Amino acid sequence: MNKKLAKIKYLPNNFEIIEGGDYVLCAVTGKIISLENLNYWNVDLQEPYYSYKEAAIVREKK
Known part of the structure; x- marks a missing residue:
């Protein structure tokens, strides 16, 4: 199964998936x-x- 990078909008207590995917990358x-x-x-x-x-x-x- 191919994994896909998700695009996320980060909110104060949750996040919204802008573009579907399986993961994000740590910024650090x-x-x-x-x-x-x-x-x-x-x-x-x-x-x-x-x-x-x-x-x-x-x-x-x-």
Whole structure:
């Protein structure tokens, strides 16, 4: 089965799938995040993160 990169709009408590797919890429590491496991993102930057660790890295840079 071919996996496809999804296009997502990140909202405060949820996300909206703009273009269907199976995964997104972490903005920090480039790791694949399946949509079922997508839990961390930044609404202002519209970026997904693999885990809380990557989200903290971005938050510390501000």
